[in-house]
């Protein structure tokens with residue numbers, strides 16, 4: 273581990289297409305250079321050569337917990353408290369189901385209106401299937417604290433809002449929730465690898481997150497789940513799969529949970545995706561999350577200043593104070609979709625979230641001042657000259 277991060281070295285770790293300025297790492301991180309070769313090696317040598325023996329001889333079975341231990345320091349969690357697998361939506365389900373079971377006499381799930389749809393749908397679905405009268409409350413983000421009460425069973429929030437980049441005060445909300453006997457679940461999809469997180473310090477019961485954004489595992493990379501160590505043995509998993517069993521290869525017809533967080537494993541780990549993730553996590557051998565955060569704040573400020581100075585038609589949608597933001601900057605414009613398509617056509621890649629949000633992920637591992645300046649200049653050029661107003665930029669694509 274270096275003491276100060278060499279951002280030229282971290283940038284060289286990634287293989288970004290020539291001529292592209294990539295500000296969408298908050299949705300899908302770019303390809304680490306070593307991944308194709310490592311995937312080819314894992315496929316040819318381990319899968320092709322060892323066949324079924326790979327489970328024993330290539331360490332496939334231990335991957336979820338081994339990689340959990342690599343992610344744990346990035347979220348301030350102790351070793352042995354994080355495992356991986358499945359999608360984030362599934363991990364949200366597991367965490368919320370377990371959290372509700374820890375508070376069986378209360379009926380309110382408190383989240384917020386800005387939470388990601390999957391998290392809210394999972395809560396709605398669980399409330400329906402449990403049939404115990406759970407009520408999901410989704411106040412505006414600023415009003416969450418006022419809704420904490422002894423009625424609330426679980427506080428389930430995404431630390432950083434996927435649209436605006438607004439950041440909840442995780443330490444404060446967790447502390448207040450715990451005083452009231454509320455179990456806490458944090459979705460760190462837009463935090464892990466983007467900013468320091470202190471799971472141990474805030475004492476939250478559960479955290480979940482994805483690895484394909486700021487942890488660069490590639491499309492469909494596995495999600496992670498953290499359970500506070502003193503709670504883990506009390507969890508009776510809602511998705512009790514064979515690989516969360518104490519002795520999977522005993523093929524016992526009755527479920528007995530594996531120790532600690534390993535019980536949150538469900539089924540077969542996605543080995544090749546985990547090879548990509550393991551390779552991508554090597555960037556953290558040369559990067560400190562505190563340095564990444566400091567540079568993200570500086571680059572974000574540079575971007576906000578440049579866009580506000582040159583592009584008055586855009587309105588900042590993200591909080592102005594750096595401590596209230598994650599690692600993305602969002603602006604509003606009623607024609608945001610077409611503007612973003614025009615920007616992408618010119619080689620600056622961000623994304624759009626309905627109804628009017630242009631999102632820009634600020635990812636210092638592979639972005640520098642020149643990228644930020646180019647993005648701001650290109651945006652001003654397109655908006656100020658109305659270059660977005662063309663049929664090819666207005667036409668909607670299926671995934672945006």
Ligand SMILES: Cc1ncc(COP(=O)(O)O)c(C=O)c1O
Nearest residue numbers: 359360361388390430434459461
């Ligand atoms: C905050 C948040 N939660 C949940 C999800 C759902 O993740 P997945 O599609 O991997 O299940 C996403 C992204 O898609 C997200 O941004």
Ligand SMILES: Nc1c(O)cccc1C(=O)C[C@H](N)C(=O)O
Nearest residue numbers: 298299300388434435461492671
């Ligand atoms: N997971 C995604 C996908 O499979 C396709 C397109 C986008 C995504 C995303 O991750 C969306 C993302 N969570 C967001 O913040 O909007």
